Amino acid sequence: MPKSIDNLLKGTLKFREEDFNNLQHIYEKLKDKQSPHTLFIGCSDSRVIPNLITKTLPGELFVVRNIANIVPPYRVAKDYAGTTAAIEYAVNVLNVENIVVCGHSNCGGCKTLLQGFQQLNDLPNIREWLKISACIIDEIKKIEVHHEEYLQLFVEQMNIVCQLKNLLTYPYIRERYKEKKLNLLGWHYIISTGEIYAYNFEKQKFEPLNF
Numbered sequence: 001m002p003k004s005i006d007n008l009l010k011g012t013l014k015f016r017e018e019d020f021n022n023l024q025h026i027y028e029k030l031k032d033k034q035s036p037h038t039l040f041i042g043c044s045d046s047r048v049i050p051n052l053i054t055k056t057l058p059g060e061l062f063v064v065r066n067i068a069n070i071v072p073p074y075r076v077a078k079d080y081a082g083t084t085a086a087i088e089y090a091v092n093v094l095n096v097e098n099i100v101v102c103g104h105s106n107c108g109g110c111k112t113l114l115q116g117f118q119q120l121n122d123l124p125n126i127r128e129w130l131k132i133s134a135c136i137i138d139e140i141k142k143i144e145v146h147h148e149e150y151l152q153l154f155v156e157q158m159n160i161v162c163q164l165k166n167l168l169t170y171p172y173i174r175e176r177y178k179e180k181k182l183n184l185l186g187w188h189y190i191i192s193t194g195e196i197y198a199y200n201f202e203k204q205k206f207e208p209l210n211f
Contacts, residue, residue, distance in 0.1 A: 026058055036062040038098040039090040041083075041163065043069045047191050048104050062090045068109025069101055070132050071163040074170040091172055097183065099167060103160040104189040110155045113137060132166075133159050157206050160186040160199060 020027065037060060040050045044065045051061060064086045072084055090096045103110070112120065113136055120127035136158045143154060164186050168174050176182035186199030188206055197206040 023058060030059045034059055034062070034094065036060055036090070036094060036096055038062070038100060039064065039087065039094075039096045040100045040102065041065075041069055041071060041087075042100075042102040043067065043104055043107060043109070045104060045107065048102070048189060050102070053189060053194070053196070062086075062094060062096060064090075067126060067129055068107060068113075068133065068159060069103050069163060070109075070129065070159075071101065071166040072132055073166050087167075087170065087173075091170075091176070091182070097181075098185060099173070099182065100185045100187055101160050101163045101167070102187040102189055103156050105156065105191050106152070107156050107159075110159050111152060113159070114140065114151055114155045133162050136162060157188050157197075157199075160188060164199065 038056075040054075040061045041064045042048055042050050044067055050056075050063050050065075051058075054061065064083055066083055070083070071087070072081070075084070077084055087099075091099075109126075109130055112126075112130055113133055117127050117130070120130070136155055139158055140151065140155065143151065164184055167184060168177065173182060173184075177184060186206075187209065188197040188199075190196070196209040198209040199205075200207050
């Protein structure tokens with residue numbers, strides 16, 4: 001048996017014997033329904049674990065993860081629309097109070113936006129998905145600084161802002177946001193330090209998250 005599968009099996013047993021027992025009172029309350037307070041839209045990157053970085057318990061976050069934490073603009077889809085459907089469910093059925101769009105450092109999807117789509121000729125679905133954020137490419141051209149790390153940071157943060165704007169194309173989100181019934185937050189998570197930078201809508205820039 002491959003070591004990775006062995007680790008998965010041992011992990012599930014350890015969860016059942018240790019973690020689940022410690023949280024059994026919470027799972028008992030959740031067995032019939034969920035009532036999360038936040039929709040967390042994050043990247044599928046294995047290094048970004050929503051409940052871990054927010055210290056939230058089961059039942060608190062409704063999580064959507066995809067490549068580059070992208071939110072498609074609103075439309076009534078005629079094709080498969082997992083992210084759009086999940087957003088619709090979280091807001092209109094679960095009535096979440098907050099939506100967090102969380103990007104992160106060293107994002108492979110954002111690096112592709114920076115380097116160009118030509119490297120995705122053999123990955124057509126990823127290419128089409130990332131094109132949702134293609135507007136960022138025009139913003140890159142306006143930047144005079146060409147330092148690679150700075151550009152990567154810029155693209156990651158601009159991508160988060162792009163998704164926040166896309167969220168506001170959803171009529172039911174826009175209405176609740178205007179009525180202050182729904183909070184929108186943009187976070188940039190730094191993998192190497194654990195820091196989170198939050199988007200300040202008034203200043204239109206990212207600042208260290210604090211209280």
